[in-house]
Amino acid sequence: MPSAGELTRARAARRGVAVALVVAGVVACLLNLFDVAGGSGLRLFVTIGFLLLGPGWAAAGFLRRAPAAHVWLLTLGVGIATSLLAAQIMVSTTWWHPDLMLYIVTVGSVPFLLRHAVVAQ
Numbered sequence: 449m450p451s452a453g454e455l456t457r458a459r460a461a462r463r464g465v466a467v468a469l470v471v472a473g474v475v476a477c478l479l480n481l482f483d484v485a486g487g488s489g490l491r492l493f494v495t496i497g498f499l500l501l502g503p504g505w506a507a508a509g510f511l512r513r514a515p516a517a518h519v520w521l522l523t524l525g526v527g528i529a530t531s532l533l534a535a536q537i538m539v540s541t542t543w544w545h546p547d548l549m550l551y552i553v554t555v556g557s558v559p560f561l562l563r564h565a566v567v568a569q
Contacts, residue, residue, distance in 0.1 A: 458516075462509065462519075462564065463564070463565050465505060466505060466509060466561045466562070466564040466565040467561075467565045469498060469501055469502045469505050469557075469561050470558055470561045470562060470565065472494055472497055472498040472501075472502065473498045473502050473554040473557060473558050473561070474554075474558070475494050476491070476494045476495040476498045476499075476550060476554070477550060477551055477554050479491040479494060479495070480495065480547050480550055480551075495550065498554070499527060499530070499531045499550070499553065500524060500527040500528065500531065501523055501524070501527050502527065502553070502554070502557045502558075502561065503526055503527050503530040503531075503553060503556070503557045504522060504523035504524060504525065504526035504527035504528075504530070505523050505527075505557075505561060505564070506556075506557040506560035506561050506564070507522065507523075507526045507560075508520075508522040508523045508526070509560065509561070509563070509564035530553060531553075534549045534552075534553060535549075537549075
């Protein structure tokens with residue numbers, strides 16, 4: 449049984465990750481909106497990072513007292529599945545607009561991420 453201090457640190461870490469992902473999602477959308485390319489690859493890394501972790505953390509945040517490995521596996525699995533599903537929808541409908549799909553995924557994920565950043569679990 450974890451101690452109260454360990455639970456408090458785990459909650460703080462989960463909140464920190466949720467806040468970081470909210471920031472990453474907003475930054476990815478802003479970089480995309482203003483068409484920031486740059487040679488550094490910042491837009492690529494922020495966007496890929498958010499798409500792989502944001503939707504999954506929004507779902508995994510509802511797990512209570514799950515081991516960290518389970519949370520991270522669910523996070524990556526849901527993030528990858530969401531990205532693949534969005535890409536498949538765009539290909540199948542011949543509506544190829546990855547910028548709009550990024551906005552849709554962000555709008556769907558950020559409210560849950562904000563909830564996880566505010567509500568203690």
